[in-house]
Amino acid sequence: MTDCLRRPRGRPKGSEIDDQPALAQIADLLAEGRVRNVAAAVRKLAGHDPSLIRRLQRKFRRERETLMAAARSRAEQVALQEGLRQDQILRATDPQKWRREHDATVQLINAVDLERQDSLKKSFARG
Secondary structure (H helix, E strand, O other), rough: OOHHHHOOOOOOOOOOOOOHHHHHHHHHHHHHHHOOHHHHHHHHHHHHHHHHHHHHHHHHHHOHHHHHHHHHHHHHHHHHHHHHOOOHHHHHHHHHHHHHHEHHHHHHEHHHHHHHHHHHHHHHHHH
16 A cells, blocks of 8 residues: 555756757767767766766767757757868868768779779870
């Protein structure tokens, strides 16, 4: 009988600290590519308080998709206001994707240059 009248243990539901501004800053740091992972972004903002780091990591993990989408749209808006080119916008909003595409472009250009060099060497060798 007393079990149903007991209050549940722990912090009451809905009494969490509002960390949305800090989570948005973490997402901005990740979207801009200034840090490589969530832990580094949290440490950059929160210092070395272990409980704060764990709390922010837990909340960020829960809402990662929405936070990162909002951060990318903010970065894209800033890039458009600054009048950046499309490749620069991609570099600002999703640096990892830009690096992959840029690396592929550089590799393609290098391959074409090597083919040209080989064909020139062959033509000079004949002549």
